[in-house]
Amino acid sequence: xxxxxxxxxxxxxxxxxxxxxxxxxxxxxxxxxxxxxxxxxxxxxxxxxxxxxxxxxxxxxxxxxxxxxxxxxxxxxxxxxxxxxxxxxxxxxxxxxxxxxxxxxxxxxxxxxxxxxxxxxxxxxxxxxxxxxxxxxxxxxxxxxxxxxxxxxxxxxxxxxxxxxxxxxxxxxxxxxxxxxxxxxxxxxxxxxxxxxxxxxxxxxxxxxxxxxxxxxxxxxxxxxxxxxxxxxxxxxxxxxxxxxxxxxxxxxxxxxxxxxxxxxxxxxxxxxxxxxxxxxxxxxxxxxxxxxxxxxxxxxx
Ligand code: 13P
Numbered sequence: 051x052x053x054x055x056x057x058x059x060x061x062x063x064x065x066x067x068x069x070x071x072x073x074x075x076x077x078x079x080x081x082x083x084x085x086x087x088x089x090x091x092x093x094x095x096x097x098x099x100x101x102x103x104x105x106x107x108x109x110x111x112x113x114x115x116x117x118x119x120x121x122x123x124x125x126x127x128x129x130x131x132x133x134x135x136x137x138x139x140x141x142x143x144x145x146x147x148x149x150x151x152x153x154x155x156x157x158x159x160x161x162x163x164x165x166x167x168x169x170x171x172x173x174x175x176x177x178x179x180x181x182x183x184x185x186x187x188x189x190x191x192x193x194x195x196x197x198x199x200x201x202x203x204x205x206x207x208x209x210x211x212x213x214x215x216x217x218x219x220x221x222x223x224x225x226x227x228x229x230x231x232x233x234x235x236x237x238x239x240x241x242x243x244x245x246x247x248x249x250x251x252x253x254x255x256x257x258x259x260x261x262x263x264x265x266x267x268x269x270x271x272x273x274x275x276x277x278x279x280x281x282x283x284x285x286x287x288x289x290x291x292x293x294x295x296x297x298x299x300x301x302x303x304x305x306x307x308x309x310x311x312x313x314x315x316x317x318x319x320x321x322x323x324x325x326x327x328x329x330x331x332x333x334x335x336x337x338x339x340x341x342x343x344x345x346x347x348x349x350x351x352x
Pocket of ligand 1 (some may be wrong): 102135136215242247249250283284285286287306307309310
């Protein structure tokens with residue numbers, strides 16, 4: 051079957067089986083869409099185009115519909131699919147979100163996979179909300195990603211010291227809980243916390259250089275072994291290269307990247323949108339070719 055006929059679920063599973071990964075690029079500003087898709091095409095690779103709720107609330111992607119319309123102008127069946135990123139049950143400011151409505155709206159618009167993020171809830175509640183979304187989405191043949199463990203960074207205020215966080219493993223995904231979570235929810239892809247953190251988004255910190263995170267590969271292998279579903283790595287910007295390469299061999303099949311392409315856009319914007327778009331194109335090629343080494347992955351599907 052050619053990649054143009056495959057749905058997102060099959061693409062991610064085939065990618066995992068070849069010990070590779072699909073990058074997912076976030077679009078916080080609509081003019082980033084065209085250069086990201088050009089970069090995927092020119093590197094002969096494949097990736098998700100994705101937007102999270104916070105990107106239309108706190109950045110300038112405007113709405114689910116605006117992102118979808120911009121995507122439809124540029125999409126390439128050999129190189130892209132549209133994915134809905136983080137729809138939290140409780141958002142980064144502690145507010146309750148009408149997650150079922152947003153996810154239903156996205157599916158109606160044509161988003162081809164969705165993420166429910168119940169990671170700020172106790173385990174049982176996270177299972178219950180994720181299960182609701184899985185039932186609704188699977189009825190429409192749409193795969194679902196969920197998160198277990200705390201991938202920090204989106205909240206306001208200072209983060210705990212990274213070294214302390216990594217050493218303590220606080221908030222890391224527990225393999226036994228992950229097994230139960232996947233069994234009870236029947237989720238398709240699981241986002242894990244193994245040392246990865248999101249790039250900061252608060253006004254005070256969003257321009258700052260992201261720290262170089264490391265990953266606990268042993269824990270990742272345990273989770274992969276217990277769950278058997280493709281695993282997702284959020285916070286893909288600035289992770290130690292060796293750890294990324296090991297992670298892809300150990301069950302990570304989707305890697306989310308936002309900060310590495312957003313900051314070059316914001317920095318170049320004072321020189322005009324065309325210059326900012328060129329900066330995004332170059333940054334996206336750099337992530338694909340150098341940071342993740344995923345150039346040419348669309349050839350795996352021929
Ligand atoms: P970074 O901003 O660290 O690349 O993380 C992106 C992400 O995980 C979006 O869901």
